Amino acid sequence: MSLVAEGVTCRYGQQTVLDGVDLTVEPGRVLGLTGPSGSGKSSLARILTGLRSPDSGTVLADGRPVAARRGRMSGDLGLLHQSPRAATDPRMRLRGIIAQPLTARARGTGPGARGAGRKADEARRVAELARRVGLTGDLLDRRPDQVSAGQLQRACVARALAAAPRYLVCDEPTAMLDAASTATVAHLLTSLAEDGVGILAISHDHALLAAWAHDVVDLSRLGAPHTGHPAGRRASP
Ligand SMILES: Nc1ncnc2c1ncn2[C@@H]1O[C@H](COP(=O)(O)OP(=O)(O)OP(=O)(O)O)[C@@H](O)[C@H]1O
Known part of the structure; x- marks a missing residue:
């Protein structure tokens, strides 16, 4: 393997x-x-x-x-890019960027997986991942142009972790x-x-x-x- x-x-x-x-x-x-x-x-x-x-x-x-x-x-498979700015949507907040693989996975599993329960699970998982990469909660509400390259790369690592x-x-x-x-x-x-x-x-x-x-x-x-x-x-x- x-x-x-x-x-x-x-x-x-x-x-x-x-x-x-x-x-x-x-x-x-x-x-x-x-x-x-x-x-x-x-x-x-x-x-x-x-x-x-x-x-x-x-x-x-x-x-x-x-x-x-x-x-x-x-x-x-996952790919982590050199430039976190090129790899993220400038309109999204960091919490949405980290959640991208979770959202995509839920979409793939059909309507049953949607709803309040899934949203709460997703928010918990994003908070966990943010903690693991050392991003504080206040940064999660910011957009890519409101954080440093290092902070944004940490969000990209968290997104890669979310995709497992x-x-x-x-x-x-x-x-x-x-x-x-x-x-x-x-x-x-x-x-x-x-x-x-x-x-x-x-x-x-x-x-x-x-x-x-x-x-x-x-x-x-x-x-x-x-x-x-x-x-x-x-x-x-
Ligand atoms: N889409 C493309 N079309 C044409 N040539 C390309 C394309 N992508 C890369 N190349 C060329 O292929 C070669 C290898 O590029 P690549 O980006 O894979 O190298 P690299 O080792 O990652 O370089 P660097 O360390 O500078 O990032 C270069 O000469 C580059 O100009």
């Missing part, structure tokens, strides 16, 4: 960005992924979460093919944060891994990955002779 990319290739027109990448994200572990700007880390993140199809190769989550339907990821994914791909989740918020987000994601979630942590910050990830792979070095995969680029922890 893992999130597995096998022989993944990604092309934009004539440009081949990923060429036969193999990578395995295991439940309960943080795999760090680094590499120079433009080496294809974000492209791989989108492919792993089904938001883009590989030009060749496969991605399987616990043995099932990964494919987004109508732009929405499978519930087994089995695998979470984090695309430079701390790139815009100060040291204190970086430490908080890294700690939260570590505790998520301790709960059994498989995490791919993409970052340029080698020191952070060294402290945070169980293993680190460099996308630009994949396919070196010791990997035994001369035709492509292989990553296994």
Whole structure:
């Protein structure tokens, strides 16, 4: 049981960005992924979460093919973006942002799941999640432009927790944060891994990955002779 990319290739027109990448994200572990700007880390993140199809190769989550339907990821997968502002609706309050997966799930379960009981459960769950990521109640009534990037990223982490994914791909989740918020987000994601979630942590910050990830792979070095995969680029922890 893992999130597995096998022989993944990604092309934009004539440009081949990923060429036969193999990578395995295991439940309960943080795999760090680094590499120079433009080496294809974000492209791989989108492919792993089904938001883009590989030009060749496969991605399987616990043995099932990964494919987004109508732009929405499978519930087994989550993606945490570098820019929390780009990843949130500026019109929504933080409590609504955190609740998004809960609301979507309730919608999927039909009219019986709606109503006052569900709303109360949802509010309780949002309060719990906010506590876990260190957001105080007053912040929950604010909109994205009324909080700091670090506070908004914490809301995005809470939203990712609400979705209860089995695998979470984090695309430079701390790139815009100060040291204190970086430490908080890294700690939260570590505790998520301790709960059994498989995490791919993409970052340029080698020191952070060294402290945070169980293993680190460099996308630009994949396919070196010791990997035994001369035709492509292989990553296994
Ligand atoms: N939609 C697209 N259309 C055309 N080219 C693209 C597209 N998305 C990415 N690219 C190109 O693919 C290459 C890899 O981009 P990608 O964003 O995956 O790299 P990255 O390793 O995440 O970079 P960074 O560290 O700067 O975020 C770059 O040369 C980029 O310009």
